[in-house]
Amino acid sequence: MRWPWAADSSSPSGEEPKRRPVSWTDTLNATDWAHYTEPRTVIPSVLLTLTTLALLRVYKAHLRRIPSVDHIKPEKFRTSSLFGKVTSVGDADNFRLFHTPGGRLAGWGWMPGRRVEVKKGSGGMKTIHVRIAGIDAPELAHFGRPEQPYAKEAHAWLTSYILGRRVRAYIHRRDQYDRVVATVFVRRWLLRRDVGLEMLKRGLATVYEAKSGSEFGAFERKYRDAEERAKRNKVGMWAEPGLLARLMGEKPRERESPREYKRRMVELEEGKGKGKGKKVGDSR
Incomplete structure (x- = not known):
């Protein structure tokens, strides 16, 4: 195909040159491709x-x-950490984390559209449910189960310690309740504190005991030592009534670990279920 307006150089001299049709390949070859291979361009x-x-x-x-x-890739567990703000506290050993990668340097907390809402509710769907690794705190009242002694004290302490603060969670695994089991650190007075360890020191939690699924990172020995010191010092759930309280008739609280409490609740519920089944059979 030729371009109809192209000039024809074969016209006789003295006459107006005729336009010669030019093929599209002539136009293509006219491009200076060498320009694109020069070092200053490449x-x-x-x-x-x-x-x-x-x-x-x-x-x-x-x-x-x-x-x-659901957005955490399996290869990230045991190799990565999450930095974010605590938006709510559930029981005394779990909370909701709003992931803020990069922290303040990435604009979180001061740039428009990068503010984090802190509330006492569930924390919303855009947060990560974190279970503090290596510890087990007294249970609050749930699903018809009674509250365990020192549950409120442990929950109040954890809330005051981390709610609204930025923490770093070193993630270990995902548990059966779709929570991230993690060792959690928070800065208090410029010092980095292990949240689980601080609870053990204050007698507000026990070392997590289970046949499988226990996670301590590299801190198991430190956690067990902290629990033993709390027992010796009789703090938190290990406290005993003073002399005056004993004279007034106050009795020591029955000590029951969160693990023992859960096992007892399960046995009671199973026993009630069997009892109901027996009654139904008798009525027939």
Whole structure:
């Protein structure tokens, strides 16, 4: 195909030159492709591409927000940590974390659209449910079960200690309740504190005991030592009534670990279920 307006150089001299049709290949070959292979063009293009890929990699690895446990890749467990703000506290050994990758440097807390709401409710669907690793706190009243002694004290302490604060959670695994089991650290007075360890020191939790699924990171010995010191010092759930309280007739609280309490509740519920089944059989 020829372009109808192209000039024809074969016209006789003295006459107005005729337009010669030009093929599309002539126009293509007229492009100076050497310009695109010059170092001053190639090098900036390569650098821009590599920089873009590097920034995308950094964003995916460190700056992309994880809204829930379902978005945590399996390979991240035991190798990564999550930094975020505590939006609510459930029982005395679990809470909701709003992931804020990059912290204040990434604009969280001061840039428009990057503010975190803190409330005493469930924490919403865009938070990660975290279970503090290595400890077991007294149980609050749930599902018709009575409250365990020192449950309110442990819950109040944990709430005052971490609610609304930024924490770093070193994640171990996902448990059967879709929670992230993690060793949690918070900064208090410029010092980094292990939240689970602090609860054990105050007698507000016991070392987590289970046949399987226990997670301590590298702190099991430290946790067990802290529990033993709390027992010796009779603090928190290990406290005993003073002399005056005993003279007034106050009796020591029955000591029952959260693990023992849960086992007892299950046995009671199973016993009630069997009793109901027996009554139904007799009525027939």
